[in-house]
Amino acid sequence: MVEKSAPTAKQPPEHKVGVMYCTNHPDRETYLRCNKCGRPMCIDCLVLTDVGYRCHDCIREQQNKFFTAKLSNITAAVVTSMLEGIAITSVGIVLMAVISLWGLLLAPALGGLAAAWSWRAAGRQQARHLKRYTTAALLAGSIVLWGTLAIAGMTALLTLLFLVIATVTFYNRMP
Numbered sequence: 001m002v003e004k005s006a007p008t009a010k011q012p013p014e015h016k017v018g019v020m021y022c023t024n025h026p027d028r029e030t031y032l033r034c035n036k037c038g039r040p041m042c043i044d045c046l047v048l049t050d051v052g053y054r055c056h057d058c059i060r061e062q063q064n065k066f067f068t069a070k071l072s073n074i075t076a077a078v079v080t081s082m083l084e085g086i087a088i089t090s091v092g093i094v095l096m097a098v099i100s101l102w103g104l105l106l107a108p109a110l111g112g113l114a115a116a117w118s119w120r121a122a123g124r125q126q127a128r129h130l131k132r133y134t135t136a137a138l139l140a141g142s143i144v145l146w147g148t149l150a151i152a153g154m155t156a157l158l159t160l161l162f163l164v165i166a167t168v169t170f171y172n173r174m175p
Helices: 056-064 071-098 100-121 130-151 157-173
Strands: 046-049 052-055
Touching (some): 052 056, 071 100, 071 130, 100 130, 100 157, 130 157
16 A cells, blocks of 8 residues: 655646646646747736736836936935925925915925926936936925924924925926
């Protein structure tokens, strides 16, 4: 009588002839391939695009062709955004002091204008995380001035609301 041994740690499957296995998950059978590189992939490793299933590597390779910004473009956009944050905060403080709540109506316009200037400062070149970098710089410039004036007691929460509206508009308008 032959005794069966207890199953051990995960053993690789016996590959059948003609059956494909996922490149990333060798234990998964698949009938799909990336239509660019041709590697067999399981459904978890593929993304359905307009031209068929593509693997993440091929998608990333294709996207990299669109990101043409150099470090100088990114630096110019970040510095511009920081200066714009200081300017928007200054304008917001004045508007809130002079016309109060009506000044909030101008916050989206200033945020959109700042996004356009930052985009021009970047030479209209795409970078993978340019939107995040410039928004963080805008916030840094805003917070530095707003924080300094808040300590001096010269600003209010209304100005902070103005900055939030302008920053959200900036983020959504930045390509």
